[in-house]
Amino acid sequence: MAVEEKLIRMEYSEIMEKSYIDYAMSVIIARALPDVRDGLKPVQRRTLYDMHELGIRYDKPFRKSARIVGDTMGKYHPHGDSSIYDALVVMSQDFKKGLPLVEGHGNFGSIEGDGAAAMRYTEARLHKVTQECYLADLDKDVVDFIPNFDETEKEPEVLPVKVPNLLINGAEGIAVGMATSIPPHNFGEVVDGVIAYMKDPDINTQQMMEYIKGPDFPTGGIVVNKDDLHAIYATGVGKIKVRGKVEIEKVKGGKERLIITEIPYTMIGANIGKFLNDVYGLVESKKTTDIVDISNQSSKEGIRIVIDLKKGADAENLCNLLYKKTRLEDTFGVNMLAVADGRPETMGIVPIIRHHVNFQYELATRKYTTLLAKERQKKEIQEGLIKACDVIDLIIEILRGSKDMKMAKACLVEGITEGIRFKSEVSKRDAEKLHFTERQATAILEMRLYKLIGLEIQALMNDYEKTMKNIQEYSDILENRASMAKVIMKELKEFKKEYAKERRTVIDNVAEVVVEEKPIEEVDVAVMIDRFAYGRVVDMPTFERNKEAAEAESRQIIFCKNTDKLALFTDKGQMHLIKVLDLPFGKFRDKGQPLDNVSNFDASKEESLLIASVAALKDKKLVFATKTSMLKVVDGGEFDVAKRTTAATKLAPDDGLLLVGVLEDQDSIVMQSEKEMFLRIDTAAIPEKKKGAIGVRGMRLADKDLLQAVYLLHTGDSKTVKVKGKDVVLNRLHIGNRDTKGVKK
Incomplete structure (x- = not known):
C-alpha cells in the first residue's frame, strides 16, 4: 500500500526567516547570555550542578577535570x-572572577x-561559597527541574543562588545581534545593596550607589570617571575608564623607576604582552627617550612590571604618556544585558537587584513551604507515638493477638478488632476506640522497644516541642513578608561576614592626562632608499663623510x-605619505626600515x-604619464595632504602610471611604445591639470599598442636605449608635436 504523499508549499524566505530566528533565540536564551536570577550561563550552571551531583564538594577530594567535562557533556550540555x-x-x-566558584588543582592558566x-591533567572541586550560596537547598524543591536534551535526566532550570552573582562575578557573552558585558563588583557591597533594597524597594540608583560604589575588578586598578557611573548604572550601558596603578621608586644614582603593580581588567591575557610591545614602540619611534629598560617581573604573588628610567627623566610626564599611548588606561564597555522572564533585557543596577530579590522571595517561599510540610508530617507521627506510649499495653496486646501486620494496622487505624485475640472484653472495647492515622500506625509498628525507656519518651516530647516551634516559625515566615525578609537578610549578613573581601579597585575622578611632548629639534637630514625599498635617515655631516x-x-x-613627510608615488596611481621621523635615524651602517612598515605602501x-x-x-x-x-602636469602643492594614502591621479580601468617626474626648465619627455614608436615632445606642450583629472593624449598610438616606457629629460641629459640591438639616443630625437604618431626606430 503506497504511502500518501503530503507536500507543503512554503515561501523559501519565510522558512529561512523562521529558522534563523529560532537559531538566534536558542543562542540568546540557551547558550550565550546569563539568567538575571542566578547570573549564570547554561554551560556554567550545568557544570556546577554536575559537580554537585558527582559529590565533588569543597570538603571532598579533587576529581579530574576530564571526568567533570565528560559527565556534563553526556548528561546536560551536548556541545x-x-x-x-x-x-x-x-x-x-x-584574576577573572571576583568570586571564583571552582577550586582548581594544577595549571589553570595565568593572568598573562x-x-x-589539558583537562586530563587538571583537577577541580567546588568552593565552599559555591556549595553554600549557589547549590544549597536543591533538595527542598526550591527550583523547577526540566528534562535534559535527551530526556534521560533532570536538570535545574536555574540554580538557587542566594547572592546576586550577575553583579558579583559579572558576565561576558556574545549572542546573535547582541552581547553582554557586566563588570564584577565587591561581594560585601553588593550584599549591602541587596539589604538596602529589601528595606526600601523604592531606592533609586543614586542611593544604591552609596552601597555599591562601582565595579571592583579582581586586578584592582583605578576607575577614573566616577561621575559617569551614575548614568551607567541607571541605564545599564556606558564606558568605564580604568587605569593601572603605577608607583615611582627611587634607585641608586639618583635614577627612578616606574613599578606597575595593578593593571586594567581589560589588559589581562595577551594584552600584557601587547602593552610591553607598545612601550617598546614608544622608544623606537622616539616618542620618549627616558626609558632605559622594561622587564615583566610578574609572578603568582601579583603583577610587577618594572620600567627603568634614565637619570633626570620626568617620571610623572612619562606615566601620563603611558596612560595616553598604551593600554595602561583602557575602556571597559558596559552592557548589562541578561535574560529576565525568558527574554533578553538591558537593565540598570536597581532592576537587577529587584529581579534577584524577587527570586529570593520565591526561593524562600518554596523552601519554607517544603520545610513546613515536612514538619507537619513529623508532628503527625510524633503525636501518634506520644499517644501510643499512653496505651502501649493495649497496642502490645493487639500486636500479640493479630495474625499479621495488616490486621494489626487495621485495628490501629479503624478500630477493627475482628480476628484479634484479646485478654478481656475491656481491652477489645478500648481497641475499637483507636483511630491513628496511616502514618502514625506505620510509625508505631516500626517503633523499637527501647523507645519506651523514660529518657527516650522525654526526648520524644522535646522533639515534639521543637517541631511545634518550627511549624510556628515557618508559618510566620510564609504568612508575613517582613519575617521572610528578616530571614533572607540574616543569611546574607552571615555570607558577608564569611566571604566579603576588601575592595581592590579605587573609584575616583581623575583629570584627563596631559602629555608634555618635548619639541623636536629640526635638522637637515639625508633619507637613503635602497633597492629593496628600505629607508634610513642620517644627519648631513654623517652623509658628507660617507x-x-x-x-x-x-x-x-x-x-x-x-x-x-615623504610622498611615495606608485604605478597604481596612489600617493603614500611617510613621516621622516618614522624611519630609523642614527649611524650610517644602521639597518633601515621597510617602507611598507611605516606607510600603506605594499611593495x-x-x-x-x-x-x-x-x-x-x-x-x-x-608630470604624469600612463601606459x-x-x-x-600637476602643481606639487596639491600633494600636501593629511591622509596617509590618497589618489595621485585618475586612471582608466586598465591603465597604469609609467612616470611621475619633477619638472625643471626646458625639459622634454620621450614616449616609447611597445611597437617601437618614439615621440619626443616639449613638456611645455602638456597642459596643467588637477590631480583628479585623467590628462590629455601624448602620443597617438596604433591599435593594440601601449607605451612601454616614458623618459623625462632635463637640460644637458644624455640617455640611450637599445631597440633590436641598435642604440637610440633620446636627447637627439627631433622634438615633435603632442598627439602625433611619432617615428619608428
Whole structure:
C-alpha cells in the first residue's frame, strides 16, 4: 500500500526567516547570555550542578577535570568539550572572577594569557561559597527541574543562588545581534545593596550607589570617571575608564623607576604582552627617550612590571604618556544585558537587584513551604507515638493477638478488632476506640522497644516541642513578608561576614592626562632608499663623510628636514605619505626600515615611481604619464595632504602610471611604445591639470599598442636605449608635436 504523499508549499524566505530566528533565540536564551536570577550561563550552571551531583564538594577530594567535562557533556550540555572546560577554567581564575566558584588543582592558566593545561591533567572541586550560596537547598524543591536534551535526566532550570552573582562575578557573552558585558563588583557591597533594597524597594540608583560604589575588578586598578557611573548604572550601558596603578621608586644614582603593580581588567591575557610591545614602540619611534629598560617581573604573588628610567627623566610626564599611548588606561564597555522572564533585557543596577530579590522571595517561599510540610508530617507521627506510649499495653496486646501486620494496622487505624485475640472484653472495647492515622500506625509498628525507656519518651516530647516551634516559625515566615525578609537578610549578613573581601579597585575622578611632548629639534637630514625599498635617515655631516658609499648603495637620496613627510608615488596611481621621523635615524651602517612598515605602501602589489619631500614639491610641477599615453602636469602643492594614502591621479580601468617626474626648465619627455614608436615632445606642450583629472593624449598610438616606457629629460641629459640591438639616443630625437604618431626606430 503506497504511502500518501503530503507536500507543503512554503515561501523559501519565510522558512529561512523562521529558522534563523529560532537559531538566534536558542543562542540568546540557551547558550550565550546569563539568567538575571542566578547570573549564570547554561554551560556554567550545568557544570556546577554536575559537580554537585558527582559529590565533588569543597570538603571532598579533587576529581579530574576530564571526568567533570565528560559527565556534563553526556548528561546536560551536548556541545563541544572545549566550551565546558573553558567555562570550568574561567570559574576557577581569581584574576577573572571576583568570586571564583571552582577550586582548581594544577595549571589553570595565568593572568598573562597562558592557557590551562589539558583537562586530563587538571583537577577541580567546588568552593565552599559555591556549595553554600549557589547549590544549597536543591533538595527542598526550591527550583523547577526540566528534562535534559535527551530526556534521560533532570536538570535545574536555574540554580538557587542566594547572592546576586550577575553583579558579583559579572558576565561576558556574545549572542546573535547582541552581547553582554557586566563588570564584577565587591561581594560585601553588593550584599549591602541587596539589604538596602529589601528595606526600601523604592531606592533609586543614586542611593544604591552609596552601597555599591562601582565595579571592583579582581586586578584592582583605578576607575577614573566616577561621575559617569551614575548614568551607567541607571541605564545599564556606558564606558568605564580604568587605569593601572603605577608607583615611582627611587634607585641608586639618583635614577627612578616606574613599578606597575595593578593593571586594567581589560589588559589581562595577551594584552600584557601587547602593552610591553607598545612601550617598546614608544622608544623606537622616539616618542620618549627616558626609558632605559622594561622587564615583566610578574609572578603568582601579583603583577610587577618594572620600567627603568634614565637619570633626570620626568617620571610623572612619562606615566601620563603611558596612560595616553598604551593600554595602561583602557575602556571597559558596559552592557548589562541578561535574560529576565525568558527574554533578553538591558537593565540598570536597581532592576537587577529587584529581579534577584524577587527570586529570593520565591526561593524562600518554596523552601519554607517544603520545610513546613515536612514538619507537619513529623508532628503527625510524633503525636501518634506520644499517644501510643499512653496505651502501649493495649497496642502490645493487639500486636500479640493479630495474625499479621495488616490486621494489626487495621485495628490501629479503624478500630477493627475482628480476628484479634484479646485478654478481656475491656481491652477489645478500648481497641475499637483507636483511630491513628496511616502514618502514625506505620510509625508505631516500626517503633523499637527501647523507645519506651523514660529518657527516650522525654526526648520524644522535646522533639515534639521543637517541631511545634518550627511549624510556628515557618508559618510566620510564609504568612508575613517582613519575617521572610528578616530571614533572607540574616543569611546574607552571615555570607558577608564569611566571604566579603576588601575592595581592590579605587573609584575616583581623575583629570584627563596631559602629555608634555618635548619639541623636536629640526635638522637637515639625508633619507637613503635602497633597492629593496628600505629607508634610513642620517644627519648631513654623517652623509658628507660617507657620500660615495651612500650614492653607490642607494636607489634614491632625498635631502629634507627631519620633520618633513615623504610622498611615495606608485604605478597604481596612489600617493603614500611617510613621516621622516618614522624611519630609523642614527649611524650610517644602521639597518633601515621597510617602507611598507611605516606607510600603506605594499611593495608586493605596487611599484614605487618617485619618492620626494612634500615640502620640496610645494614650489614644483610634476608630470604624469600612463601606459595609454595620457599626460598631465600637476602643481606639487596639491600633494600636501593629511591622509596617509590618497589618489595621485585618475586612471582608466586598465591603465597604469609609467612616470611621475619633477619638472625643471626646458625639459622634454620621450614616449616609447611597445611597437617601437618614439615621440619626443616639449613638456611645455602638456597642459596643467588637477590631480583628479585623467590628462590629455601624448602620443597617438596604433591599435593594440601601449607605451612601454616614458623618459623625462632635463637640460644637458644624455640617455640611450637599445631597440633590436641598435642604440637610440633620446636627447637627439627631433622634438615633435603632442598627439602625433611619432617615428619608428
